[in-house]
Amino acid sequence: MNTLLGHRTRVLAATTATAGLLLVAGCTSTDDGGSGKKTAAGGVELVRAGQLTTCTHLPYPPFQSEIDGKVQGFDVSLIDLVAKDLGVKQDIVDQPFENFKTGGSLNAGQCDLAAAGMTITEERKKNVDFSDPYFNATQAVLVDKKSGISSFAGLKGKKLGAQAQTTGEDYAKSKGLDPVSFESSDAVLNGLRTGQVQAVVIDYPVVQGWLKDKANADAFEVAEQINTGEQYGFTVKKGNTKLLAAINKAIEDAKADGTYKKLYEQWIGPYDESAASPAAS
Numbered sequence: 001m002n003t004l005l006g007h008r009t010r011v012l013a014a015t016t017a018t019a020g021l022l023l024v025a026g027c028t029s030t031d032d033g034g035s036g037k038k039t040a041a042g043g044v045e046l047v048r049a050g051q052l053t054t055c056t057h058l059p060y061p062p063f064q065s066e067i068d069g070k071v072q073g074f075d076v077s078l079i080d081l082v083a084k085d086l087g088v089k090q091d092i093v094d095q096p097f098e099n100f101k102t103g104g105s106l107n108a109g110q111c112d113l114a115a116a117g118m119t120i121t122e123e124r125k126k127n128v129d130f131s132d133p134y135f136n137a138t139q140a141v142l143v144d145k146k147s148g149i150s151s152f153a154g155l156k157g158k159k160l161g162a163q164a165q166t167t168g169e170d171y172a173k174s175k176g177l178d179p180v181s182f183e184s185s186d187a188v189l190n191g192l193r194t195g196q197v198q199a200v201v202i203d204y205p206v207v208q209g210w211l212k213d214k215a216n217a218d219a220f221e222v223a224e225q226i227n228t229g230e231q232y233g234f235t236v237k238k239g240n241t242k243l244l245a246a247i248n249k250a251i252e253d254a255k256a257d258g259t260y261k262k263l264y265e266q267w268i269g270p271y272d273e274s275a276a277s278p279a280a281s
Contacts, residue, residue: 040086044242047109052083052090055111057097060185062209062267063117064092074205074267075115078134079234081259082250097165103127106237113236113243117203119167120233129238131247133231139168140204141223147198151224161197163188168201171228192220199223203230208269 038046047053056075059065064073071092083090099105100114101124119137120130143149149158155177162169164181172179180197182188185206191197204225210216236243254260261271 040088042086042242042246044086044246045240046086046088047112048091050088052079052086052088052113053111054079054090054092055095055100055105055114056092056116058094060117060206062205064115074135074263075117075234077263077267078251078254078260079113079115079247081254082247085246085250100235101127103235103237106235106240112240113234113247115234117205117232118235119230121167124235127238128235129240129244130233130235131244132251133233134251135205135232137228137230137232138204139171139201139226139228139230140207141199141201141226142192142207142210142220143199143223144192144195145219145221149199149223152201152226154223155199155201158199159197161188161191161200163202166202167228167230168203171226172201189216201226205268212269 038049040046040052054076056064056071058071060073062073063075064071066072071094076090076092080090093105093111095105095110097116100111100116101118105111106114106128114128117135117137118124120133124130141149141152141155147158149155152175155172160172160177160179161182162172162179163185164183169179169181179201180191182191185202188200188202189210192200204222207222211220211222234247236247251260254263264271
């Protein structure tokens with residue numbers, strides 16, 4: 001994912017993330033002790049005392065979206081594990097993707113890390129430090145069943161949609177297509193529903209989430225999955241080695257003790273080991 005809302009100037013209000021059974025309740029920083037110090041377990045420095053502040057861009061189900069008034073999802077649950085290890089609670093700030101993709105939000109002290117289904121790229125590495133990859137992502141071509149499109153090759157000459165500034169949009173453009181850009185994943189789906197486009201290219205896990213809804217499954221189908229070699233990572237401010245180490249440890253521990261598999265099945269679907277166990281870049 002790589003969502004840019006260049007026409008939006010407001011930063012949405014922060015909401016406290018509570019993710020299913022992994023709600024980190026009643027935890028405070030070991031070193032805080034009510035004194036307001038911004039140091040968590042392991043000497044990790046935080047931008048706000050007693051909490052791990054996460055920047056994201058909503059909605060991007062199943063990784064993060066607001067459900068019943070709470071921000072929840074696969075990414076949220078994984079970062080809750082990091083917060084628990086640090087002895088603090090996670091707090092989520094929703095803002096345009098560009099703000100933290102470029103490292104701006106991290107450098108300005110608006111958040112400690114970013115978690116947004118973000119693809120690891122060499123260009124982004126210039127601005128932020130990535131965790132070990134935690135998810136292998138493929139792109140999907142989702143089509144209206146009445147479109148007659150049966151593959152990516154069949155998109156030529158058709159009305160195609162993609163999420164603005166995403167790797168899916170980049171891939172379509174690299175193949176000579178000119179997709180309609182939508183600001184969010186919700187807008188992409190709405191474009192397909194309303195006939196603005198006949199097909200969309202977007203991350204497959206997002207499509208999996210859409211197709212859990214019977215109305216969507218009745219109307220749309222996956223014409224093709226495209227392995228673009230993408231891997232997701234969490235990001236921190238360049239040089240924030242202690243927090244990066246804490247994130248990597250939480251990912252490793254979750255995979256070792258079965259928590260990762262449980263969360264994958266909860267948020268994404270049947271466990272796919274090839275997607276769930278990427279090698280470090």
